[in-house]
Amino acid sequence: MSEAPQSKIRIDKWLWHARFFKTRSLAAKVVASGVRVNGQPIAKPAFGVASGDVLTFAQGKDVRVIRVVAHGVRRGPAPEARELYEDLDPPAPRERDPSAPVIEHGGRPTKKDRRQYEKSRSSALE
Incomplete structure:
Protein backbone atom coordinates (compact mmCIF):
# COMPACT_ATOMS: atom_id res chain seq x y z
CA MET A 1 0.00 0.00 0.00
CA SER A 2 1.15 3.53 -0.64
CA GLU A 3 1.52 6.11 2.09
CA ALA A 4 -0.69 9.18 2.19
CA PRO A 5 1.00 12.18 0.60
CA GLN A 6 2.64 14.46 3.11
CA SER A 7 0.83 17.79 3.42
CA LYS A 8 2.77 20.86 2.40
CA ILE A 9 2.44 24.59 3.01
CA ARG A 10 3.76 27.50 0.97
CA ILE A 11 7.22 28.53 2.16
CA ASP A 12 6.36 32.23 2.42
CA LYS A 13 3.27 31.42 4.47
CA TRP A 14 5.23 29.09 6.78
CA LEU A 15 7.98 31.68 7.35
CA TRP A 16 5.29 34.21 8.22
CA HIS A 17 3.47 31.76 10.54
CA ALA A 18 6.74 30.96 12.30
CA ARG A 19 7.28 34.72 12.83
CA PHE A 20 10.58 35.02 10.98
CA PHE A 21 9.17 37.95 9.00
CA LYS A 22 6.65 40.60 9.92
CA THR A 23 4.61 40.34 6.73
CA ARG A 24 3.97 37.59 4.24
CA SER A 25 5.04 39.83 1.36
CA LEU A 26 8.40 40.41 3.08
CA ALA A 27 8.79 36.64 3.44
CA ALA A 28 8.00 36.26 -0.28
CA LYS A 29 10.70 38.83 -1.16
CA VAL A 30 13.28 36.93 0.89
CA VAL A 31 12.30 33.66 -0.80
CA ALA A 32 12.59 35.31 -4.22
CA SER A 33 16.06 36.62 -3.34
CA GLY A 34 17.29 33.17 -2.37
CA VAL A 35 16.32 30.44 0.08
CA ARG A 36 17.56 26.86 0.20
CA VAL A 37 15.31 23.94 1.04
CA ASN A 38 17.27 20.77 1.78
CA GLY A 39 20.27 22.33 0.02
CA GLN A 40 18.38 23.16 -3.20
CA PRO A 41 17.95 26.84 -4.11
CA ILE A 42 14.32 27.95 -4.29
CA ALA A 43 13.14 31.18 -5.89
CA LYS A 44 9.34 30.82 -5.82
CA PRO A 45 7.27 31.69 -2.74
CA ALA A 46 4.70 29.04 -3.71
CA PHE A 47 7.20 26.19 -3.11
CA GLY A 48 5.74 23.71 -0.62
CA VAL A 49 7.59 22.72 2.54
CA ALA A 50 6.78 19.78 4.77
CA SER A 51 7.88 18.76 8.24
CA GLY A 52 11.47 17.55 8.23
CA ASP A 53 12.65 20.03 5.56
CA VAL A 54 15.72 22.13 6.37
CA LEU A 55 15.53 25.80 5.37
CA THR A 56 18.53 28.11 4.97
CA PHE A 57 17.81 31.82 4.51
CA ALA A 58 19.09 35.28 5.35
CA GLN A 59 17.36 37.23 8.10
CA GLY A 60 18.90 40.63 8.62
CA LYS A 61 22.64 40.14 9.01
CA ASP A 62 22.29 36.50 10.07
CA VAL A 63 21.97 33.27 8.10
CA ARG A 64 19.37 31.02 9.68
CA VAL A 65 19.29 27.22 9.41
CA ILE A 66 15.90 25.89 10.48
CA ARG A 67 14.23 22.46 10.44
CA VAL A 68 10.48 22.52 9.90
CA VAL A 69 8.80 20.55 12.71
CA ALA A 70 5.12 21.33 12.10
CA HIS A 71 2.74 23.36 9.95
CA GLY A 72 1.23 26.53 11.22
CA VAL A 73 -2.55 26.69 11.22
CA ARG A 74 -2.45 30.37 12.07
CA ARG A 75 0.03 33.11 12.89
CA GLY A 76 -0.25 32.85 16.63
CA PRO A 77 1.84 34.19 19.50
CA ALA A 78 5.62 33.79 19.60
CA PRO A 79 5.68 30.77 21.98
CA GLU A 80 3.30 28.94 19.64
CA ALA A 81 5.42 29.91 16.61
CA ARG A 82 8.62 28.55 18.24
CA GLU A 83 7.01 25.10 18.29
CA LEU A 84 6.88 25.08 14.47
CA TYR A 85 10.66 24.81 13.98
CA GLU A 86 13.95 23.63 15.41
CA ASP A 87 16.85 26.10 15.16
CA LEU A 88 19.87 24.13 13.95
CA ASP A 89 22.31 27.07 14.07
CA PRO A 90 21.10 29.82 16.41
CA PRO A 91 22.56 33.27 15.68
CA ALA A 92 25.38 34.37 17.97
CA PRO A 93 24.55 37.18 20.38
CA ARG A 94 25.56 40.53 18.97
Missing part, protein backbone atom coordinates in the same frame (compact mmCIF):
# COMPACT_ATOMS: atom_id res chain seq x y z
CA GLU A 95 28.32 42.52 20.56
CA ARG A 96 27.62 46.07 21.56
CA ASP A 97 29.10 48.77 19.33
CA PRO A 98 31.91 50.39 21.38
CA SER A 99 31.29 53.79 19.78
CA ALA A 100 27.61 53.80 20.77
CA PRO A 101 26.70 55.97 23.74
CA VAL A 102 26.15 54.29 27.10
CA ILE A 103 22.82 55.31 28.57
CA GLU A 104 22.75 54.41 32.23
CA HIS A 105 19.22 55.50 33.01
CA GLY A 106 17.60 53.62 30.08
CA GLY A 107 15.24 55.03 27.52
CA ARG A 108 16.09 57.86 25.17
CA PRO A 109 19.37 59.76 25.48
CA THR A 110 19.15 63.11 27.20
CA LYS A 111 20.70 66.30 25.88
CA LYS A 112 23.64 65.70 28.23
CA ASP A 113 24.10 62.15 26.86
CA ARG A 114 24.08 63.48 23.28
CA ARG A 115 26.68 66.15 24.09
CA GLN A 116 28.98 63.55 25.67
CA TYR A 117 28.55 61.26 22.68
CA GLU A 118 29.34 64.03 20.18
CA LYS A 119 32.36 65.07 22.25
CA SER A 120 33.72 61.50 22.33
CA ARG A 121 33.15 61.07 18.57
CA SER A 122 34.92 64.31 17.65
CA SER A 123 37.92 63.45 19.86
CA ALA A 124 38.10 59.96 18.33
CA LEU A 125 38.15 61.39 14.81
CA GLU A 126 41.11 63.69 15.53
